[in-house]
Amino acid sequence: MEERKHPIQRLMDNTWLLLFLGVVLTFISYTAWGVIELMSLPNATLP
Amino acid sequence: MSTIAIAGTPQASEPPANVAGNHPAGAVRKCDTTGLPVCKTAERYVKLNAVMAVVFLLVGGVSALLLGLTRWPSVHLLPVDWFYRILTAHGLNMLIFWIIFMEVAILYFVGTTLLNSRLASKALAFTSFAMMLTGALLVNAMVFTGRADVMMTSYVPLRAHPGFYLGVILFAVGTLIGVINFFATVYIAKRDHTYEGSVPLVAFGAIAAAIIAVVTLLHGAIVMIPAFLWSLDLIGQPDAAWYRLVWWGLGHQSQQINVAAMVSVWYFLAHITTGAKPLNQAVCRGAFVLYILFINIASAHHLLVDPGVGATWKIWNTSYAMYLAVLASMIHGFTVPASVELAMRKKGFDKGLFGWLFAAPWRNPGFSAFFLSLVIFGFLGGITGVTLGTQQINIIAHNTLRIPGHFHTTVVGGTSLAFMGLCYYVVPLVFRREYAWRGLVRVQPYVFAAGITLMALAMSFAGSYGVPRRHWDIEFSGAPFSPGFDAAAHFMMGLVGVGAVVAFIGLLVFILLTVHAVFLGRSNEGRAMTAW
Numbered sequence: 001m002e003e004r005k006h007p008i009q010r011l012m013d014n015t016w017l018l019l020f021l022g023v024v025l026t027f028i029s030y031t032a033w034g035v036i037e038l039m040s041l042p043n044a045t046l047p
Numbered sequence: 048m049s050t051i052a053i054a055g056t057p058q059a060s061e062p063p064a065n066v067a068g069n070h071p072a073g074a075v076r077k078c079d080t081t082g083l084p085v086c087k088t089a090e091r092y093v094k095l096n097a098v099m100a101v102v103f104l105l106v107g108g109v110s111a112l113l114l115g116l117t118r119w120p121s122v123h124l125l126p127v128d129w130f131y132r133i134l135t136a137h138g139l140n141m142l143i144f145w146i147i148f149m150e151v152a153i154l155y156f157v158g159t160t161l162l163n164s165r166l167a168s169k170a171l172a173f174t175s176f177a178m179m180l181t182g183a184l185l186v187n188a189m190v191f192t193g194r195a196d197v198m199m200t201s202y203v204p205l206r207a208h209p210g211f212y213l214g215v216i217l218f219a220v221g222t223l224i225g226v227i228n229f230f231a232t233v234y235i236a237k238r239d240h241t242y243e244g245s246v247p248l249v250a251f252g253a254i255a256a257a258i259i260a261v262v263t264l265l266h267g268a269i270v271m272i273p274a275f276l277w278s279l280d281l282i283g284q285p286d287a288a289w290y291r292l293v294w295w296g297l298g299h300q301s302q303q304i305n306v307a308a309m310v311s312v313w314y315f316l317a318h319i320t321t322g323a324k325p326l327n328q329a330v331c332r333g334a335f336v337l338y339i340l341f342i343n344i345a346s347a348h349h350l351l352v353d354p355g356v357g358a359t360w361k362i363w364n365t366s367y368a369m370y371l372a373v374l375a376s377m378i379h380g381f382t383v384p385a386s387v388e389l390a391m392r393k394k395g396f397d398k399g400l401f402g403w404l405f406a407a408p409w410r411n412p413g414f415s416a417f418f419l420s421l422v423i424f425g426f427l428g429g430i431t432g433v434t435l436g437t438q439q440i441n442i443i444a445h446n447t448l449r450i451p452g453h454f455h456t457t458v459v460g461g462t463s464l465a466f467m468g469l470c471y472y473v474v475p476l477v478f479r480r481e482y483a484w485r486g487l488v489r490v491q492p493y494v495f496a497a498g499i500t501l502m503a504l505a506m507s508f509a510g511s512y513g514v515p516r517r518h519w520d521i522e523f524s525g526a527p528f529s530p531g532f533d534a535a536a537h538f539m540m541g542l543v544g545v546g547a548v549v550a551f552i553g554l555l556v557f558i559l560l561t562v563h564a565v566f567l568g569r570s571n572e573g574r575a576m577t578a579w
Binding site for chain 1: 230245262266286289339346
């Protein structure tokens, strides 16, 4: 009987999926969210 | 039943591996020591990148000595303008050029030798190397001629000559091309079935490093291209807060490439020096996956005192998610020495709890460099890093010498020392030249480790007394006030200088011995390398 790979093993053997996840997670969690926070800042009012 | 595969284990659904690899005729040789295949094209670029890595290490090392002697209060060597100039050169040459040239060499070695594949493209390898070298030389030319006194971070509104930004862009794009060449090699190796089962663990770690490099270099392009255009007066000044956010996506993440590459080197050196094998492939690979997914967001540490980003963003990126990457480092920190312990016990060194450790090959510089790197990175770097990444502590420690104290244990005591240990095998196996003065080689890792540990600890303690980082004169000579640092802080700054001198001696010994071996060393072609 042909053995099925464990899903985590399939993930670890899929370089391209790891590349995609590595890029996307960082850009969402750090970059995009951070830029949105900066863009949401109200302009400072002069005294 | 689903299974977790072990490297080198053929899967039922896969055809058998092509043991001859996919090398064109005459383009491969068999290593006289390990029996592994060596792609001759890749070998040439491994050599070129490794040589340039050591050249830039020398530039960064001399800069380090000058900085150490300036921050040593009783010496205070450099004038103020040259202090910041040399600081800029030190950061870029050590953190970027030395390490990334070495990492590209590692990628080519891993992609071709461990995966038994030809290098995907000679043209890409040449383009990558030429762009990286041109970029690095251009950056150094700008810095040493005083046209880029902006330090490594080059925060706007500080503005350098356009050649500086162009050099960084050339280097980053060149590196990206090298990484693409590596991924293409991984692709053709899998396509041509040059290995069985999953890729070897060391190759998996290199893939993790390459993925992190892609994220890093994309951030570099996003931030450096606008800065370059601004330096040419083609666009307005980029927003300072935006610049800092995206720049750290380049600056900190480039150090995460180091972490993944360094851990791969640990596994490699543990195996080649003691015969150690990973205790559990799935756990070790899972730890690398945690790096890929979560380590990059640690860049947020640098913005913990920035007012522009909110607490939720800071806490998520520096705590909850990032701790998964810390978990990965802890896994590697335990599994690597445990694999050495198991290997040593199997050889019969099983007396008591630590008999295996005392019997370890401490005279082998590959082993001592790797093990000292592991201890310095894991204990000193890990503990200082996690505490500094906590918002409440960071607000106290930010911009003090505690920060350089941390990263000198990770990237210098950790990565650089591991890469030095790697060189003690790269030169005999790839350059096929033997090291001379082997007694001196055996001592070198200990001297360098002692110096860098003393310097980094002294930096950390001085920082705890409030001594700022990146500061030419903590006494504020001529100012109408006195900062009033504790006498212990001055003592610590003296130790920083002593540690820097000792570390530099260790570094210089490494460079001289390696350059001598590469150009004048006894050839070992046709026979196995002389065992350490």
